[in-house]
Amino acid sequence: MPNTRPATRTTIMDVARVAGVSRQTVSNAINSPERVRPETLSKVLQVVEDLHYRPSSAARTLRHQRAGAVGTELNAVAAQPSDIALPFLTALTLSATRHACHMVPFASKEAFPLLSGYQDMVRRRLVDAFVLTDTHPGDPRPAWLEEAGIPYASFGRIYDDPTRGYWADVDGAAGTKMAVAHLAETGYRTVGFLGWPAGSAVGDDRRAGWAQGVEEHDVAAGPAGSAPQSLPEAVRAAEALLDELSPGDAVVCASDVLALGVQQAALGRGWRPGADIGITGFDGSPVAQLHGLTTLTQPLNEIAEHLLTVVHDQLAGSADAAQGTLLLPTLDANNSTVITPKKGTS
Amino acid sequence: MPNTRPATRTTIMDVARVAGVSRQTVSNAINSPERVRPETLSKVLQVVEDLHYRPSSAARTLRHQRAGAVGTELNAVAAQPSDIALPFLTALTLSATRHACHMVPFASKEAFPLLSGYQDMVRRRLVDAFVLTDTHPGDPRPAWLEEAGIPYASFGRIYDDPTRGYWADVDGAAGTKMAVAHLAETGYRTVGFLGWPAGSAVGDDRRAGWAQGVEEHDVAAGPAGSAPQSLPEAVRAAEALLDELSPGDAVVCASDVLALGVQQAALGRGWRPGADIGITGFDGSPVAQLHGLTTLTQPLNEIAEHLLTVVHDQLAGSADAAQGTLLLPTLDANNSTVITPKKGTS
DNA sequence: CTGAAAGCGCTTACAG
DNA sequence: CTGAAAGCGCTTACAG
Numbered sequence: 001m002p003n004t005r006p007a008t009r010t011t012i013m014d015v016a017r018v019a020g021v022s023r024q025t026v027s028n029a030i031n032s033p034e035r036v037r038p039e040t041l042s043k044v045l046q047v048v049e050d051l052h053y054r055p056s057s058a059a060r061t062l063r064h065q066r067a068g069a070v071g072t073e074l075n076a077v078a079a080q081p082s083d084i085a086l087p088f089l090t091a092l093t094l095s096a097t098r099h100a101c102h103m104v105p106f107a108s109k110e111a112f113p114l115l116s117g118y119q120d121m122v123r124r125r126l127v128d129a130f131v132l133t134d135t136h137p138g139d140p141r142p143a144w145l146e147e148a149g150i151p152y153a154s155f156g157r158i159y160d161d162p163t164r165g166y167w168a169d170v171d172g173a174a175g176t177k178m179a180v181a182h183l184a185e186t187g188y189r190t191v192g193f194l195g196w197p198a199g200s201a202v203g204d205d206r207r208a209g210w211a212q213g214v215e216e217h218d219v220a221a222g223p224a225g226s227a228p229q230s231l232p233e234a235v236r237a238a239e240a241l242l243d244e245l246s247p248g249d250a251v252v253c254a255s256d257v258l259a260l261g262v263q264q265a266a267l268g269r270g271w272r273p274g275a276d277i278g279i280t281g282f283d284g285s286p287v288a289q290l291h292g293l294t295t296l297t298q299p300l301n302e303i304a305e306h307l308l309t310v311v312h313d314q315l316a317g318s319a320d321a322a323q324g325t326l327l328l329p330t331l332d333a334n335n336s337t338v339i340t341p342k343k344g345t346s
Numbered sequence: 347m348p349n350t351r352p353a354t355r356t357t358i359m360d361v362a363r364v365a366g367v368s369r370q371t372v373s374n375a376i377n378s379p380e381r382v383r384p385e386t387l388s389k390v391l392q393v394v395e396d397l398h399y400r401p402s403s404a405a406r407t408l409r410h411q412r413a414g415a416v417g418t419e420l421n422a423v424a425a426q427p428s429d430i431a432l433p434f435l436t437a438l439t440l441s442a443t444r445h446a447c448h449m450v451p452f453a454s455k456e457a458f459p460l461l462s463g464y465q466d467m468v469r470r471r472l473v474d475a476f477v478l479t480d481t482h483p484g485d486p487r488p489a490w491l492e493e494a495g496i497p498y499a500s501f502g503r504i505y506d507d508p509t510r511g512y513w514a515d516v517d518g519a520a521g522t523k524m525a526v527a528h529l530a531e532t533g534y535r536t537v538g539f540l541g542w543p544a545g546s547a548v549g550d551d552r553r554a555g556w557a558q559g560v561e562e563h564d565v566a567a568g569p570a571g572s573a574p575q576s577l578p579e580a581v582r583a584a585e586a587l588l589d590e591l592s593p594g595d596a597v598v599c600a601s602d603v604l605a606l607g608v609q610q611a612a613l614g615r616g617w618r619p620g621a622d623i624g625i626t627g628f629d630g631s632p633v634a635q636l637h638g639l640t641t642l643t644q645p646l647n648e649i650a651e652h653l654l655t656v657v658h659d660q661l662a663g664s665a666d667a668a669q670g671t672l673l674l675p676t677l678d679a680n681n682s683t684v685i686t687p688k689k690g691t692s
Numbered sequence: 693c694t695g696a697a698a699g700c701g702c703t704t705a706c707a708g
Numbered sequence: 709c710t711g712a713a714a715g716c717g718c719t720t721a722c723a724g
Binding site for chain 3: 715716718719722
């Protein structure tokens with residue numbers, strides 16, 4: 001009967017009994033070891049080990065009035081979910097262990113995020129706070145959560161008011177600027193740009209970095225084009241760009257899919273990527289890896305760690321601990337930079 | 347002070363007070379509505395609504411001795427995580443809501459899954475059960491969990507003994523056979539195969555379906571090749587395959603990346619995919635979508651729903667409810683089929 | 693049909 | 709430094 005559940009589980013009382021101390025002493029040994037005499041401590045800890053005792057998180061939650069969990073929404077409607085959504089969730093999950101908490105994903109089939117989904121999680125004491133992703137101009141969630149007094153931290157700046165809230169983001173401009181520097185160093189003389197249609201905050205930022213880069217480095221500014229995030233359109237836009245370039249030139253792209261478009265257009269005319277033409281993508285996505293593209297990797301582990309720290313500081317009430325951290329650059333060749341905002345007020 | 351937490355939350359006592367009944371009546375109204383007089387019931391439910399009351403899941407867990415949560419491991423080490431890992435987790439998360447539970451992801455940086463990771467989650471009462479993914483021959487987890495009496499259900503058959511445990515899987519052979527039928531119908535006359543090197547259970551299964559398909563349908567069997575799951579090697583293997591094929595022929599592939607390799611090799615020699623050469627992938631991954639590949643989509647929602655049902659049946663102790671469900675085919679053009687094993691004993 | 697009692701497992705003051 | 713008390717919020721028997 002493999003599926004029969006054990007009738008009882010090891011509780012703090014079992015540990016106390018075996019160790020010959022009171023249950024409070026066991027609790028102290030675990031939560032305030034400095035209060036327990038060393039011999040007692042080591043004996044208790046040994047029994048904990050022997051019995052594989054782990055405090056019930058439910059009992060802890062009830063007592064602490066804190067779930068010890070952070071929620072995050074999974075996009076269940078996007079036809080093409082973000083390439084880095086899974087790596088980021090994995091990074092959060094790994095960081096959560098270090099913060100003695102766990103992640104609770106949730107999803108809905110509604111086209112737009114629902115405040116009620118967030119509120120329900122908190123009302124049921126399933127989570128204490130949230131990590132937001134895919135923020136965008138007009139995103140209602142930061143205001144909702146602030147209004148409701150629910151702590152959160154965001155991967156992606158809070159566009160409507162970047163001085164508000166706690167967030168970490170990749171410095172897109174710094175990234176594309178680095179890409180230009182990299183291409184200049186490698187020996188390319190003219191560097192063009194393929195981005196998204198003007199008007200997207202992320203896209204404009206990345207384009208600005210390219211513009212700055214070609215100015216500051218010893219390269220000529222090539223043509224700039226744009227295409228939406230779809231491979232056929234990226235290829236078409238890349239064709240137009242390549243018409244104005246020659247072998248020996250390079251293109252910085254605002255995304256890996258766009259870079260893939262350039263790669264395919266180049267292959268189509270017999271130019272060898274990485275030799276006849278330099279190409280850089282952005283995001284460090286699986287697509288880039290699959291196609292061997294040079295790309296700007298987002299430091300997801302650092303971002304996840306930062307956001308969870310910020311969330312915990314808020315929960316602990318130490319508002320200032322979460323402030324500052326203006327710039328947290330990860331400037332090695334393959335990494336983009338992270339910036340977090342300086343909070344004026346809290 | 348947006349981050350100040352509310353001093354108190356709405357509890358069952360608040361509802362009782364406002365509704366003018368005892369707290370037990372509120373509990374009954376929620377959990378056993380048939381026990382409450384209709385007028386009382388509707389009054390209580392109205393107050394629940396007004397106050398946005400939600401029972402504390404921690405208190406419920408403590409009382410029920412059940413976490414109401416299912417754990418699932420995120421692969422934190424694979425260089426190239428599975429393309430469908432995120433869509434599947436999303437499907438699980440969505441299904442979990444229907445089952446009144448939630449998913450708790452966990453991850454470790456160890457190269458191999460650790461039994462202790464699974465056990466700890468259960469000892470802390472964080473989860474009641476697990477959903478396994480990426481099962482493979484020699485996978486120690488099913489035996490571990492059975493030994494430990496921890497319920498689980500697996501996406502991917504339990505290779506070492508498919509008659510054991512509860513799992514759901516895509517019928518790979520049926521899928522590739524469907525692909526052959528589709529290509530035959532479309533008018534291709536010779537159908538080759540590109541798979542993984544022999545010896546992988548999944549790969550061999552998919553190849554068998556192709557072999558069966560070319561036998562049963564009015565097409566000639568083309569050459570069969572293999573390559574590991576890497577684009578450059580897929581392209582190389584595809585080149586060899588195309589050397590033996592002519593325009594008007596087709597290739598069934600064991601994965602989307604392999605299909606992409608065929609697509610690129612075809613483009614390289616000026617063959618138009620979908621016209622001069624038929625290509626089918628497998629998995630319905632974002633890569634296939636990006637490159638416009640025909641692919642066999644896995645019915646992830648059905649699989650997730652099935653696994654969670656099976657897990658809950660186990661927890662409820664109704665062993666037989668989880669049995670049977672031998673074949674659950676989703677045979678439309680774009681879907682592969684799901685099979686779940688018939689349990690001999692439980 | 694409704695209500696008072698007991699207890700799930702833990703930790704935080706508080707008293708010795 | 710250690711131990712007895714109270715209570716986090718809920719639900720399941722059980723008694724009215």
